[in-house]
Amino acid sequence: MFKNLKQIIMPLAGLLRELEFGKYLKGEDFENYLLKNKLIKIWSDNKLHSIAQIGKSQSDISLIIFMNVLNEYLNKDVYTIEQKQILTNNINFLIIKFFEFYIKKENLKKNYSELITELENLSNEGLIYQDTIKDIKNLIDKKEYKEIIVTMESQNIENFQEQFDYAIITALEEDEMEKVLPLIQKEGEIKDSEHLIEFGYVKGMPNKRVVYASQHSTGIIDAGILSAELLLRFRPKYLIMVGVLGGEPKETKIGDVIVATKVFTIDKGKYSDLGFQREGNYSSIQSIELKKIARSKLDIENYINGNDPTRSSKIQVHFGPIATVNQVIDIKGYFEKEITPIERKAIALEMESFAVVRACELVNRGTKPLIIKSVMDNTQGKTDNAKTYAAWTSAKTLEYLLLNDII
Known part of the structure; x- marks a missing residue:
């Protein structure tokens, strides 16, 4: 019926963890099932010692006991055909029941494709029936979700930390965040913040959960404050900043995408009789x-250019250091005079990214920063005419990365 029972224990345990049934399963429900199927002796033999039960909920205890019962089954060396059939029937019954417990309590829409894939893999081993997969798919299809406005007081913050892989930040609401919003299916917002912090998932990909916000004002201070709040509240896997910047005049053109490999400031240093002596801050x-x-x-370049056939000048993606400054720069020759001598490979400048990356270093090193901004000007002859287009190419880059599982 299946090749090696010991080989399937880990994927099955992973499947059960995916269902998170331990959070909702009542001990007495499970015990009734065991009684009905004459398995109460195994249940009793695997009862946790009273000390081990301290601090554990009844559902947690039920989950541990069930795994012990499962181990008891799977570690038997000899099975008759009848025993294998009973085991398979029991596991299929439990999988469906546990998923019913889980999905009744679930309020946030999720992508269950990995779960279905895991079930299909176990089906190939002969452990899960196709009818079981069909029943679970029906439960998923029939589940109705409502848009939820969530406050931090009504939810355990740890739940939020588990839910969001991506935190997206922009310096501006207009243009920058406006170009990000079409990528996201909003589900709610956080009510106890001075910022408008919303959450949801990437459209068409409910498993890619996102929290997102824009700064009140541009600049390094607001970027640091908002970044720190998102990191402390949600501890996302990625903190991503998208938007616009000024590109190095000789190497970049309007709309080109810049992905930062390093960020640095140029304002730190010491004034003395010798003048201003800069200190590197990287x-x-x-x-x-x-x-x-x-x-x-x-x-990425083909994806962006393919979505905008009106432009004869094709955009490019560049990788390199980005300077963070405290002023809007509109001076011919500024880049060559002030930026290149500090970092010869510098490709762009803007006003926020250093704070975003530094916040990850100081507040939560587990979060990976990504800076993906596009060129709206070359720091001279500055206008805002290209801001909308640059914000769009930045957002399209993020869209490609998310939709194609690059991040």
Whole structure:
């Protein structure tokens, strides 16, 4: 019926964890099932010692006991055909019942594709019936979700920390966040913040859950404050800043996308009789994801250019250091005079990114920062005419990365 029972214990345990049934299963429900199927002796033999039960809810205890019962089954060396059939029937029954417990309590829409894939894999081993998969798919299809406005007081903050892989931040609501919003299916907002912090998921991908907000004002201070709040509240896997910046005049053109490999400031230093002596203030961005983005460079460019056939000048994706400054720069030759001598490979400048990356370093090193901004000007002859287009190419880059599981 199935090849090796010991080989399937881990994927089955993973499946049960995916269902999170331990959170909702009542001990007496499970015990009734065991009594009905004459398994109460195994249940009794695996009762937790009283000391081990301290601090655990009844549902947690039920989950542990069930796993012990499951181990008891799966570690038997000899099975008759009848025993294998009973085991398979029991597991299929439990999987359906546990999923019923789970989905009745679930209020937030999720992508269950990984769960279905895991069930299909176990079906290939002969452990899960196709009818079981069909029943679970029906439960998913019939589930209705309502848009929820959530306050932090009514939810345990740990739940939020588990829910969001992505936190997206922009310096501006107009243009920058406006171009991000079409990517996201909103589900609610956080009520006890001075910022408008909303949450939801990437459209068409409910498993990619997102929390997002824009700054009240541009600049490094507001960027640091908002970044710290998102990191402390949600501890996302990624903190992503998108938007617009000024590009290095000789290397970039309007709409080009800049992915930061390093961020640095140019304002820190010391004034003396010798004048202003600058001090380097750097933060590097090093991650596997950055390499994956680099490998996808041509695909990203084709994706953006393919969605905008009206432009004869095709955009490019660049990787390099970005300078963070405290002023809007509109001076010819400024980049070559003030930025390049500090960092010869610098590719762009703007007013926020250093604070975003530094916040990850100081507040939660488990969060990976990503800076993805597009060129709206070349720091000279400045106008806002290209801001909308640059914000769009930045958002389309993020869209490609999310939809294609690059991050």
